[in-house]
Amino acid sequence: MNIEYNLHTHTKRCHHAGGDVKDYAAEAAKAGIKVLGMSDHGPFKDFFPGCRMDFEDVEDYRQECLAVREEYKGRMDLKIGFEYEYIRSRDALYEEMLTKYQFEYLVLGQHFFEDRSGNMLYVYQMDDTQEIIEYALSVNEGMKTGYFKFAAHPDLIFMHDLGWDINCDRACDIIVDGAVKGGYMLEYNANGLRRGIGQFKDGERYQYPHRKMFERIREAGIEVIINSDCHQPEQVADEEMVKAYKMCEEMGLKLYELK
Ligand SMILES: [Zn+2]
Numbered sequence: 001m002n003i004e005y006n007l008h009t010h011t012k013r014c015h016h017a018g019g020d021v022k023d024y025a026a027e028a029a030k031a032g033i034k035v036l037g038m039s040d041h042g043p044f045k046d047f048f049p050g051c052r053m054d055f056e057d058v059e060d061y062r063q064e065c066l067a068v069r070e071e072y073k074g075r076m077d078l079k080i081g082f083e084y085e086y087i088r089s090r091d092a093l094y095e096e097m098l099t100k101y102q103f104e105y106l107v108l109g110q111h112f113f114e115d116r117s118g119n120m121l122y123v124y125q126m127d128d129t130q131e132i133i134e135y136a137l138s139v140n141e142g143m144k145t146g147y148f149k150f151a152a153h154p155d156l157i158f159m160h161d162l163g164w165d166i167n168c169d170r171a172c173d174i175i176v177d178g179a180v181k182g183g184y185m186l187e188y189n190a191n192g193l194r195r196g197i198g199q200f201k202d203g204e205r206y207q208y209p210h211r212k213m214f215e216r217i218r219e220a221g222i223e224v225i226i227n228s229d230c231h232q233p234e235q236v237a238d239e240e241m242v243k244a245y246k247m248c249e250e251m252g253l254k255l256y257e258l259k
């Protein structure tokens, strides 16, 4: 098994991960990874949802990424990025990261999001499948802006045991349609596998990735990017990543390849 890339990686700066850029790079190089993308949780200037990088640490993070990139030059490419929620009216912030700070990519990771009426919803506090539709719409809205390279864990919402109903079908269709029309990639997230298998109303399964969603993704021919979403250095290319590759290959998903 040759894992060539991982574009979803955190550091201690987000206050809920361990290790620094150099520690993730060491593990990635050991595993033979060719492209390592750092995508710690980016800060908002006037909104503090917790467990995000402090704005004061942005430059330090960037500098460490640049130094580590230099250290591995010729052996491994290091890309500098952030994972962000898409929140309306924050376009200037995403632009600032991509231009002024010269981050090379942003990952869309909706852990909180606005519904159509502008209310802020939290993925970890969902109790109604109707909200899953709002989540799906927000993923598409974020991807449409063009600021993001791919949508992380598009099926994070299935972590809850709400059963599978018509809203779940609709939410999958919304994201799949959006990805087809917008030509964007969806992520198969190994961090979901790390959470283990459990008993749910819709069967024994992982919280996410959810098979039903990825079956639709396969049928639509959408490109899938497998990432570790590592919050500890030793998770960069761990056995859950190997499992993720096996599961995607078994399913016959169209996988992203390094150009
Ligand atoms: Zn995180």
Ligand SMILES: [Zn+2]
Pocket (backbone or CB within 6 Å): 008, 009, 010, 083, 109, 152, 229
């Ligand atoms: Zn993440």
